[in-house]
Amino acid sequence: QVQLVESGGGLVKPGGSLRLSCAASEFTFSDYYMSWIRQAPGKGLEWLSYISSTGNSIYYADSVKGRFTISRDNARKSLYLQMNSLRAEDTAVYYCAREDGYNIWGQGTMVTVSS
Amino acid sequence: QAVVTQEPSLTVSPGGTVTLTCGSSTGAVTSGHYPYWFQQKPGQAPRTLIYDTNNKHSWTPARFSGSLLGGKAALTLSGAQPEDEADYYCLLSYSGARVFGGGTKLTVL
DSSP: OOEEEEEOOEEEOTTOOEEEEEEEESSOGGGSOEEEEEEOTTSOEEEEEEEOTTSOOEEEOTTTTTTEEEEEETTTTEEEEEEOSOOGGGOEEEEEEESSTTOEEOOOEEEEEOO | OOOEEEOSEEEEOTTOEEEEEEEETTBOOOGGGOOEEEEEOTTSOOEEEEETTTEEOTTSOTTEEEEEETTEEEEEEESOOGGGOEEEEEEEEETTEEEEOOOEEEEEO
């Protein structure tokens, strides 16, 4: 079935780095723009970044600009989020989503930033 | 970056009608912001109810509708059901970047 599966979350110390992955299946990944969205515990949704189907167009939220980098590998049908200089406030569940109507979301991966 | 505002909480009676709104700090919300509405229940990923102001997915119950109202995006629920109790988020696009509203906790009581 059409799905997205995130991985790579975990516990990291403040100032550390983490790379999240999002694996796509049962659809032509290279046809779609993709986004990363997060949700801190008990809080609302926060859009972080999107990347065009070819990777030529990328946007970031101000809160992560300069620290996070979105990328994709269409041959591997995968989306990535490189997160550097992590802070406690980056603690959240991170979702990837397909941008065509946001009708496909992953189940999320938890990132905890704590010493 | 723009700030998107929603009512923090609303209550509707079963069978009743309620309208949730989504405003922008930059001015009136237009179709050019491509408003989205999402529903999220505890422990679940969000799901899209409305895209591009008023378009529904195949799974969107007919009782939900989207519109522009008084300079804001609006989600109207007509004939509320107990299973509609959830958090609702709007999303607006700003020439590339997107911004979620803070969410509305809808209680059906």
